[in-house]
Amino acid sequence: xxxxxxSFIVGIVILSFICGAVFTLGGSWALHMYKPxxxxxxxxxxxxxxxxxxxxxxxxxxVKEVSPAVVNIExxxxxxxxxxxxxxxxxxxxxxxxxxxxxxxxxTEKGLGTGFIIKPDxxxxxxxxxxxxxxxxxxxxxxxxxxxxxxVIGADEELDLALIKVxxxxxxxxxxxxxxxxxxxxxxxxxxxxxxxxxxxVTVGVISAKGRPVNISGxxxxxxxxxxxxxxxxxxxxxxxxxxxxVIGINTAVNASAQGIGFAIPSAxxxxxxxxxxxxxxVVHPYLGVYLQTLDKELADYFGAPGTNGAVIxxxxxxxxxxxxxxxxxxxxxxxxxxxxKNSDEVVDLVKKSKVGDKLVMQVFRNGHSSFVTVTVxxxx
Numbered sequence: 403x404x405x406x407x408x409s410f411i412v413g414i415v416i417l418s419f420i421c422g423a424v425f426t427l428g429g430s431w432a433l434h435m436y437k438p439x440x441x442x443x444x445x446x447x448x449x450x451x452x453x454x455x456x457x458x459x460x461x462x463x464x465v466k467e468v469s470p471a472v473v474n475i476e477x478x479x480x481x482x483x484x485x486x487x488x489x490x491x492x493x494x495x496x497x498x499x500x501x502x503x504x505x506x507x508x509x510t511e512k513g514l515g516t517g518f519i520i521k522p523d524x525x526x527x528x529x530x531x532x533x534x535x536x537x538x539x540x541x542x543x544x545x546x547x548x549x550x551x552x553x554v555i556g557a558d559e560e561l562d563l564a565l566i567k568v569x570x571x572x573x574x575x576x577x578x579x580x581x582x583x584x585x586x587x588x589x590x591x592x593x594x595x596x597x598x599x600x601x602x603x604v605t606v607g608v609i610s611a612k613g614r615p616v617n618i619s620g621x622x623x624x625x626x627x628x629x630x631x632x633x634x635x636x637x638x639x640x641x642x643x644x645x646x647x648x649v650i651g652i653n654t655a656v657n658a659s660a661q662g663i664g665f666a667i668p669s670a671x672x673x674x675x676x677x678x679x680x681x682x683x684x685v686v687h688p689y690l691g692v693y694l695q696t697l698d699k700e701l702a703d704y705f706g707a708p709g710t711n712g713a714v715i716x717x718x719x720x721x722x723x724x725x726x727x728x729x730x731x732x733x734x735x736x737x738x739x740x741x742x743x744k745n746s747d748e749v750v751d752l753v754k755k756s757k758v759g760d761k762l763v764m765q766v767f768r769n770g771h772s773s774f775v776t777v778t779v780x781x782x783x
Contacts, residue, residue, distance in 0.1 A: 461592060464647045465604050470544045470575040472640060474596040475528055475552075475566075477513040477536035516595040516640030517541070517566065518649065522573035524550075525680075527672065528639030529654050530557045530564040541568050544602075556679030560687065561671065562623065562654050564639075565679040577641055579676075580648025582627065582668035585609055590645055591629055593653055593664070595637030607631030616665055626665040627651045633664030642666040688756045689782035691722020694746035697734060705734060706770055712736045713746040723780040729766070736772065737765035753779065 515532030519525065526541065533539055533554055540549040550568040557564040585591075586609065593605045607630040616623045629642065633653045642651035651666030675685045695701070697712040705714070715733045718725050735743050738752050739762060756762065760779045765772055 468647045471519045471577045472594050473517050474542040475515040476540040478538040479511050481509045514636045515638050518577045518641045519574050524568040526566050530562045532639045556683040558685040579669045580650045582650040582670045592643045593631040595640035597634035597636040605632040687782035689780045691719035691724045693717040696745040711744045713749045727777040734767040
């Protein structure tokens with residue numbers, strides 16, 4: 403997105419207009435923001451910046467309340483260069499001839515990230531990529547001089563979620579998972595993390611969009627919250643909070659091609675899979691094995707479909723549940739379990755909400771005729 407520069411004078415005019423509108427509509431604005439106490443000229447604290455007030459509390463108050471539950475995560479990953487397993491490179495003649503040009507010693511790399519405590523006995527949520535392949539995980543908790551060792555309880559690469567655990571001597575402060583479905587575009591949010599290994603850093607912004615599909619560094623993220631609150635390296639795994647101090651997202655990605663845009667995994671997604679991470683150590687993903695395309699007028703005319711509502715099967719994975727049920731390329735899904743299908747996204751949502759082993763009865767349009775096909779939901783490997 404590009405922004406056109408405006409002249410300084412135009413900016414002053416617009417600012418004056420906005421200020422006038424704010425004072426004119428002060429009663430309406432008060433529904434969303436409390437009016438700060440005026441600072442008198444003879445106030446000895448007149449040079450101090452007033453706390454920014456958002457809703458029923460201040461940012462500084464919220465940050466003080468939640469910060470003890472935000473942790474710094476340090477990892478060690480031993481990277482094998484792959485040469486030591488090759489007998490050619492271990493040959494004495496090779497070593498004598500080339501000397502130490504080929505270093506076969508494994509390298510240890512350190513990583514940094516953020517997490518937050520969700521249970522007083524030491525359960526911590528973070529991103530999967532923060533702890534991926536880590537041989538050692540250390541967690542720094544506010545108020546403790548010595549980092550605690552952590553182990554991985556469960557992780558899911560597709561969702562980029564991980565649950566780790568430390569063993570504290572006493573109860574730890576925790577954060578509450580809020581309802582990301584209730585957050586609206588334009589709502590204020592607070593991001594807390596440990597960028598570059600520093601102590602807690604706080605950034606503030608708004609929810610820019612919801613349900614964003616994003617592809618970053620070859621990894622595809624789905625259904626993310628988008629925010630303009632700065633999310634820096636090391637912030638990954640940290641909480642994105644509403645003004646009440648509830649976690650409505652987990653900071654997970656920065657779009658390097660667009661400055662000022664960050665993304666977070668919605669707390670609703672976390673709630674759906676948290677029990678699986680605790681009990682199974684992984685997330686079971688329902689699976690059909692079809693590639694879908696939303697039905698439009700052009701496709702409807704081509705296939706002779708009765709309308710433009712539905713999802714076209716673009717391809718079927720051999721050996722998948724869809725293949726076993728007899729679904730074919732070019733089939734149009736009109737209904738699933740008596741629910742009308744408008745587009746491919748609705749099919750995806752229904753499958754995600756299903757459990758492995760569930761039966762999905764689909765009304766399918768093929769070669770000018772409708773029929774019913776029952777598909778048993780499988781597990782994505």
